[in-house]
Amino acid sequence: MRILNSQNPTFDQELTDLLAFETVNDPQLLATVDKIIADVRQGGDEVILQLTQKFDNHPAETFAELQISQVELKQAFDNLDNTVKSALELSAKRIQNFHQKQVQDSWMFTDELGNTLGQKVTPLDKVGIYVPGGLASYPSSVLMNAIPAKVAGVGEIVMVVPAPNGELNPLVLAATYLAGVDKVFTIGGAQAVAGLAYGTASIPQVDKITGPGNKYVAAAKRAVFGQVGIDMIAGPSEVLVYAEGVAEDRADWLAMDLLSQAEHDMVAQAIFVTTSEQLLKDVENEINNALAILPKAEIAKTSIANRGALILVKDRAEGVQVINRIAPEHLELSVNDPENMAQDIRHAGAIFMGRFTPEAIGDYCVGPNHVLPTSGTARFSSPLGVYDFQKKSSIIYCTEQGSQSLAKTADILAMEENLEAHARSARYRINQ
C-alpha cells in the first residue's frame, strides 16, 4: 500500500498525484454523453428503451415495462423480512428527524423607511433522483435522496435506477415505497439523466436532478445543468481516517473502516493519516488480514492498491493541514478529543467523531445524509439536504414614501451606469 511521509520534500506533489481524478473532462466520454442527450431529446422513450436494452442488457420490449407500479413497490415492502423492515423504518425515521431541522422558512422584515423586504422560500415542483443500480444498488440511497425532498414538500419525486439484466434489489423497491416516491423507472446512465432533464412522453420533465452515479451520470448531469438544477457532480467515494496511536486505538477497527470505503468501488479512495509510525504499520497489516476474508476483496484490493494511502504526519497540526487540503467526503477523527480537533476542520462532507462513529453507521441510519461532496468539493459544497429542494425568491414591497427615498439613490447610480430607462423608471416614483 502506498505510504506517504509529510517530511518528504516531494510530499506535496505526491499528495497531488494521489488525489488526481478527472474522468469528467475526458473528451471522448463527453462526446458520448452529448450524443446520448441529443438522441434522447430527439427520440424520447424509444431511444431510452434502446439504450437500456443495449447498456443494461435489460429484457424489456416496451418502455412501459421500464416503469414500476406503486403496487409492485408496496408488494416489495410488504414482502420484507420483519427485521429488515424494522431496520429500514428506523433509518427512514432518523433521516426524516434530522432533515426536518434543515427546513428553511420564509422571512420578512420592515426597514426604517417602511418597506417590506425578505425572502419567500418554496419547495421545488418536480425533482428527479438518481439511484445507482447494478454493482451498487443501495436502498439507503433511495432514503437519502427522497426523504429530504419529501421533507421540503416537493410536489412530485421521480426516481430512476438502472436494473442490469432487468434485475433489481427488492429492498430498493421497498425503500422507494417507504420514502413515498411518486414514479420509478428502471433506467440509468446519461439516458436517464437526459430523460429527466428534458422529459419524454412517459418521464416527467423535472426541475432538478440529485444523487450520485458513475462517470456517465456525472458528465450528463453537468451537461444538463442550466436546463435543470443539479446537486453536485459526484466523483468516487472516499474516506479519510485520522488517528494518533494512543492506547485506545484499535488497528483492526481502523482498517475495517478504511475497507468499508474501498469495497464500494475500484476507484474509491481510502486514506489513513496518522502521527504514529507503529499504528500505520499495524493498520496496514490489518488491512491485509481483512482482505483475505472479505467477499468484495477484489474490488477493495484494487481500490487500496491504486488509490489508497497511508500518510505519516509530524503532529496533529500537520494532520489538520492535510485534511483541509484533501477536503474529504468522509472524515473520521478517531481521537480522544474529536470536539477539539473538529474545530480546526474547515472542509469535509461529514465529520465522524470519536471511535464509536464509523462511517458505516452514518451511511445508513444515524440521520445525516450520505450523499456528500466528493473529490475535494467539500471546499465549496454541502451534504445533500432539504435546502437542495427549496429555493428562494426575494420579496421587495416599497411604500410610496420608502420608494421615493430609494429612487433618488437609484437615479444617481443609474445615470452613472449610463442606464437612462432605469433612472427614469426610478424618477417616475419621485415626481408623480
Add this chain to the structure above:
Amino acid sequence: MRILNSQNPTFDQELTDLLAFETVNDPQLLATVDKIIADVRQGGDEVILQLTQKFDNHPAETFAELQISQVELKQAFDNLDNTVKSALELSAKRIQNFHQKQVQDSWMFTDELGNTLGQKVTPLDKVGIYVPGGLASYPSSVLMNAIPAKVAGVGEIVMVVPAPNGELNPLVLAATYLAGVDKVFTIGGAQAVAGLAYGTASIPQVDKITGPGNKYVAAAKRAVFGQVGIDMIAGPSEVLVYAEGVAEDRADWLAMDLLSQAEHDMVAQAIFVTTSEQLLKDVENEINNALAILPKAEIAKTSIANRGALILVKDRAEGVQVINRIAPEHLELSVNDPENMAQDIRHAGAIFMGRFTPEAIGDYCVGPNHVLPTSGTARFSSPLGVYDFQKKSSIIYCTEQGSQSLAKTADILAMEENLEAHARSARYRINQ
C-alpha cells in the same frame, strides 16, 4: 411588438418559442471555450494576457498591468463626487443589512441515544467574482457579488472585470474598494473563469466563481463546475411586469419599467402580462414614445422587437399560471393587492410588489441581491446570497451506547446491500 393572447389555441407553443434561448449548448461555442480553458491551464498568465490583448483589445504588455492595486482602488473611491459616493455608500450599507439576515449558523442537537448530530457551517476560503465589463460595467454588480461574500466571512475575494481597450468605469473601481475586494484583475471571458478555477502564477485558485457574464462566461463556468463551485449559469436578463388596467395604473411607468430591462442588452427580455386589452395598447404606445428619447434606444429596440412580448390573459388566475410557467428573473406585480397575488407565485427570482417598487430601485439600493436566476431557472435556484459563500459539514458524534444501538441497524442493512466490510465495521462497535 409581439402580442400573445392566452385564448389563442397556439398560445402554449408561442410562449415556448418566446422563451427559447439556449446559446450555452452551441457546440462551436463550447469547443472554443474548452480550448481556451485548456490553453489557460497550460500557459497561465501569458495565455490570459494574449487573449486579453486579442479579445478585449487591451493595451497591457505584461500580465502585471492587468492587476489593479489597492492604491488605485482607493484613489478611485476618494475621487468620487460626493453625491455619487453617498449613493454608493447607502447602497452598500443596505445590501449589507439585508444579507446579514441570510447568515446561517452551525447547529447541533443530542438525540435520544445521547449522540450529537448537526451541521457545522463554514465560509469558503477563496472566491472569484465575475463582474461584466465593457457595454455593461456595473458598480452595483461589484457590491452585489462582493458584499454577500464578505458577510459570509470568505477569506479572500478575487474579482475579475474585463476592460475593453483598457478602459474601465472608475465607479467600478470605487465600488471594489468600498466592498473590500482583495485582488482585482482586468480580465474577462472564458480565460478569466479558467484563471480563477485553476489558478496561475498571479491569480489565486479559488473555490467558487459567482456573478453573471456573457455566453462565453456562462459556458466556461459550466465547464469548470466540479473543479470549483459556481452560483448559476446566467442567461440574458429578463423582467415580467403584470398589471390589470385599474385606475391607478400608469402606462408610462409600466413601459419604462419594461424598457429598463430592454436597455441592458439586445437579448434581454421584457414581457408585459395583463388582463386589460386597453392597457396592453397603452403600454405598447408608451414603449414606442419612450424609445424615441432613450439614449440606449437601439439596444432596447432590438430587445423589444426580438424578445419582447405583450401577453393578454383572461384573468389573474391565468396570469399567475403564465408567471409560474415563465419563472421570471424579475417579476413586478403592479396591482393594488400584491401581497395576495404573491402568495400564488411559486417561481420568480425577485418579486417587486406594488406600483412603487420598480425593478430599477431593486437593481441598486433596496438591499436584496440583483444577481438572480434567469431563463426560468428560478424553478430551482435562488438569488445570490450569503448561503452561496457558506457550506456545511455534517457532524456525527456517537456515544458508545448510542453507537451500539445504531450499529445493529447498520449491520442488518449493510448485509442486505452485500457490503460486508460495512457490516463488520459496525459490528466491531457492538462486540468489543
